[in-house]
Amino acid sequence: MDLIHFEMKDFTGRHLNHKTHEGGFHLEAIIVSNDFQDLTLIKRHQKVYEAIGDLMKHEIHALSMKTLIQSEWEKTK
Template identity: 55%
Template sequence: MGEPTPEQVRAFIAAGLPCEHLEVEGDGRHFFATIVSAEFEGLSRVRRHQRVYGALGDRMREQIHALSMKTLTPAEHAG
């Protein structure tokens, strides 16, 4: 498989993490995601990012070279 599209990265995240809102932008190598999930409640920013990396699994190392993200709980997103 070649470089993933933003839509594919979005699908990868959504498959491993229940999200209320999920946007992914990128150019095939570098991506920016805005992720809103109730699973982030009570987690630090680092733990939230680890949760997303866990959802991506091996794809993070093999296909996605850079992922910047904003991780929010539903209350933070509504805020």
């Protein structure tokens, strides 16, 4: 995937004292790539999960993401 912009925020610290916290990162990401052009939101997210691979099974517990193409991202600035 060719990235134009990538931001990641780690919110794991908010969950450390939760009784249900079993480890793993809680992350929020903004991912900008023209590879998302003409893809539905679900297909965009699937493309990211494919790139992440096994990290979602072990290291990452939760991932919230915004997936945008360049023109969409420029409108948010």
